[in-house]
Amino acid sequence: MTCLPEKTDKKLGLVIDLDICVGCHACATSCKEWNTSGYSAPLSDHDPYGADPSGAWLNRIHSFEATTAEGVSKTVHFPRSCLHCEEPDCVTVCPTGASYKREEDGIVLVNPDTCIGCKLCSWACPYGAREYDYDDGVMKKCTLCVDRIYNENIPEEDRVPACVRACPTGARAFGDLGDPDSDVSKSVAERDGFNLLDEFGYKxxxxxxxxxxxxxxxxxxxxxxxxxxxxxxxxxxxxxxxALSR
Amino acid sequence: MHPAYSVIVFTTSSGAGYGLLFWLSLAHLAGRLPGGAMAFVAIALALALITVGLLSSTMHLGHPERAIGAFSQWRSSWLSREGVAAVATYAPAGLLALIWLIGADTGVTKLLALLSAIGAVATVYCTGMIYGSLRTIRQWNKGLTPVVYLALSGATGALLLAVLMSLFGASAQWIGVITLVSLVIAGVAKLAYWRQIDADPGQYTTAMATGLGGQGGSVRPLDPPHTKPNFVMREMGYQVARKHASRLRRLSAIALFAVPIVAVLIAVFAPGGAAVLYLIAALAAGWGVATERWLFFAEAEHVSQLYYGATRA
Structure with a gap:
């Protein structure tokens, strides 16, 4: 069902601290490692060791130079993945219902068994968070490691998304952003956490x-x-x- | 946006097919459609163009064999609505074709023609809204987007009906006038659309996308996240040089509007060579509408490219 749930019981998500991210790509590689071997088919790569490598990744780490109005500039490493929006069109545009938002925790997922690979959801995402898997013929996206966070077969400290577990500086935190008393909500309140492209309205x-x-x-x-x-x-x-150059 | 040939073929071919279906249905309702073989050939051509288009559209799918699922989400998805409308239109149009094939004369054809005309408009409107509803692409997210889709479908469909009628020696002034008027309406709508997208520099910036830079600051990409283009850059980052775009716009405007309008005008006032003139007009418009559709994709800029060096979107 691609209509959005009226409200979700939880708002599970990530808080990413741009102040301490060092741009090491550990979150991206650890995400790739976990998700290529778990939920859904492998995240396919093409020409991975050749001259024109490409592949489906669920997390991308940019580095920007941000310059303030006063002319002070700073390198900011900037991880970018699905933001599990509250009102995203990537869910509503899906013709088959493969793209959906879970009512219990707000995670946005793609059902790999019903996705027809029309790519319309990736067109509807302003964050460029969805990547098409050419081998599998379906859309891939961050699952918030739904197969880790509730997984009772792995040690409790591992029941967080792979990117959070891998981050060496603690720049990534996972929790319920719908609960104002959660650690993640508190850090957002304390540090003036913000939304990307808030003006776009996907929440x-x-x-x-x-x-x-x-x-x-x-x-x-x-x-x-x-x-x-x-x-x-x-x-x-x-x-x-x-004279000497002659 | 990357201009996928399958989608260009789909929207232009099925657009012309639905346009033809619309006009021949209206002509039948008005009692003006020449009967006999002509009516059947016209509706068969319409259904063939629609089918070629729909089959072509499944070619860019990763899993075309699962396409049946695409009829389920009509409550929220314009793509799903389009699928439902397209299949629903086959029922009355297919029956109409069958009745005309066996030459039966029943009163039900008027009802079937009415349903076919409504179905044709609904399907093309849904196609336009698939693009028109995407807020991530400002060149598409305009009220004129579905209007242009409808107008071009009507204009190309009318041209096809004019060609068929003149080939069957049943040319009439009314189809010339309808073709002329629908070409002019489509031309005005498309020119207004181009003017509108040129006047819109985009409201989103890299500062909004990253939350960096602060008031009056700036943000620029330093290190890319990957060394070679990924899916997002290939699919959403297609760029066409402004110089080429303006040249192609002129070419498509000449082929799609100027040439057909002049040819149809002559055909209306000098019906002697109508068949040749309508054929020239239809061929020019066919080339023009394919160029127009290619540009519709190539000129579309996606907000996600703000993360990859675009400064506004």
């Missing part, structure tokens, strides 16, 4: 924590070397350079 569940202001400092910049002034000495060097 993302995942939140991002901004880089801390006091960690944005202008690095000392060395003085520029003086421009050539056309003195006799410079002309002599220019002549010598020319």
């Amino acid at each position: 993302p569940v995942n939140k991002y924590l901004p880089p801390r202001i006091n960690s944005v400092q202008a690095a000392p910049v060395a003085e520029e070397p003086a421009a050539p002034d056309g003195s006799r000495l410079e002309k002599l060097f220019a002549w010598a350079d020319k």
